[in-house]
Amino acid sequence: MKMLNRRDFGLAVTAAILSPVTxxxxxxxxxxxxxxxxxxxxLKIRTGTTVTWTNRDDIPHTVVSVGKFRSKTLDTNDKFSFTFTDAGDYKYFCSLHPHMTGMIKVE
Known part of the structure; x- marks a missing residue:
């Protein structure tokens, strides 16, 4: 097994931190x-995982995956949870600000 030098270790840690997929x-x-x-x-998750969205903005948002789930309007610090029981790709967005999008990939 090859040992990483400080520079390579730092690059590996930085890449892990900046990765847009969890x-x-x-x-x-x-x-x-x-x-x-x-x-x-x-997010990449396994079936049975519950995802909780928390609104940290000072304006309302929603979480909507057409035909799958829909939150109420979330004010600051409000939460919405959904448990993913079926594998698949779940695209979602904020119905108040449609440019806000996300993806849950369930394995």
Missing amino acids: TARADDMDVHIDNFVFQPAE
């Missing part, structure tokens, strides 16, 4: 809504 086991996961962005924008 992979998870069948645990609860969080998505934050902040500055008109879902963060992380994409």
Whole structure:
């Protein structure tokens, strides 16, 4: 096994931190809504995982996946949770600000 030098280790850590995709086991996961962005924008999870969205903005947002789930309007610090029981790709958006989009990939 090759040992990483400080520079390579630093690059590996930076890449992991900046990665826009998060992979998870069948645990609860969080998505934050902040500055008109879902963060992380994409999650890879296993079936049975519950994802909770929390609105950290000072204006309302929603979380909508057409035909799958729809939150009420979320004010600051409000939360919405959904448990993913079926594999597939779940595109979602904020119905109040349609440019805000995200993706949940369920394995």
